[in-house]
Amino acid sequence: MQDNRKERYKTVAYYPGCALEGTGQPYDISTRAVGKKLGLKLEEVKDWNCCGAMEVKNIDLEVQTYLSSRVMSQAVHKNKAEVVMAPCNGCYHNLKKAEYDLSHKEKSKATVEKISAKAGHEAYHPGEIETIHALDWIKFGYGEEELKAKIKGGLKGLKVANYYGCMYTRPRHIFPEKGHGGDSESFKDPHYMDDLLAIAGAENVEFPLKTACCGGAHTLSDSDMSTKLVLNILEAAEAAGAEVIATECPTCHSGLEMHQIRALKKLSKDTKVKVVYFTQLLGLAMGLSPRKVGLHANVSQSIPLLKAKGIA
């Protein structure tokens, strides 16, 4: 599996999930644009449904597993895909978790089979598809060497803090491929986004809160805690000298944008660091226009900074 990733990831089933259709639109726009530029093909999962996000599990664990398993079943049976790519950490996490639970828990397996039968579609069986994140897709589907050749303008002189959030690496038992050294992703100190943006010319800063939680689960129901957690991240990024924070999750991204504003309003804490999707930065580095990567649709207004640096 590891060896022919380049071939396997060339065309993948794309699972945008609800967030990329909603507040995470700039992520969707830039992911599609970057894919197009690199000649990587995305085929949207046919008639997909919500993965359950962070909420459904609290009402019923098995329902969450069913929802995620249906997405994979659709990709296998309707798209005939071998790989499904989810750019949202929540979706990615849930698909991986469903994969784990279906191969480790009898109850999950039985429930998913029962509900799938009643819903009138094939149940998903673990091992039928490989779930990857947008970071895997670009890093291995296109290849780092090839990316170097493709980078036009570059992100030269831009200081970036790479922020991965909590769901990309935790809990580690659902990511069996992580933490094996070599070119595998680390669950303690993830580096795929750092690798890609370094190729694009960015100066990655030492950022200690890479996998800290932004409080996204309670962004509205416990706003004070979320604001505090976001502020920790923003301040750590600034202390590390970052001008922008690169994100790879729509929930983290919206959380950072929202609570940056809230921190200013409620706590008079003004942080200047801009929040940008890593796909937006990659797109710009490859010569795509700010509009093509959806930069104008971000809440965090990074265009003036990027213009001044000659990047946008």
Place this chain on the structure above:
Amino acid sequence: MPIHEKSLIRPENLSTHDNLVIDGVDVSGDFSTFIRSRVVTDYNEDLQDEIAAMPGGEYIHRCWQCGSCTNSCTVNAENPDFNPRYWIYLIRMGMESELLRDKDIIWQCVSCNKCTSACPRDVVPEGVMKATAHWLEMKGHTPKSNSLIFDEIFTDQVVEYGRIEDGRVLMEFMKKTDQPLLQDWLVDLVKKLVSGLPLKALSKMGWSTLFHPKTSDWSKARDALREHIAEEKAKQHAALGMDPAE
């Protein structure tokens, strides 16, 4: 099992004496502040089983009290009273009244899964926190937390349509929790969204309710999910000794 580490020296357990002489020795004042003797008789022997019956709580019995969960916890770093290991201990001991002292903060777990990654016994403490919050609410110890209300609105919409739309969830949540939609920071946020891309931003935040994402062919899944959720709820009620139909 480690010793129950929270102090019993609490205001309600103290008896202060101004003039107290014992065996000819005056032990009044600060020195003679006695803690009322206490024998624990109010434990709930079923507590662990009840939590285990809630979604996420099923592995609580595995805990060996190493403390890794609390040590790594995101919320604990902000508020030391948020202590998953301690609550798991109380639940396993059946010390319900002690657990209830912290009932108002247990729901604050942000699901970052640091605890679950750190736990050497696969307890899934993150799940136990959610299970405990549910239990508190089902038993009537706490009103429904905003967090649970959000989970319910979200789940209802997914079950109904297969997908959700952020704006609709947000609006219903604000309505159900009596929060004004026009809080200053939200208004600011929307202004910034709108300044970027007027029409699209408006519709994507769902201020217009025209856009209802749906999964087609969802009706059979919807019925199956509703049926399953109802069955599970009934089981949970039964496990808590409540009327399954409640």
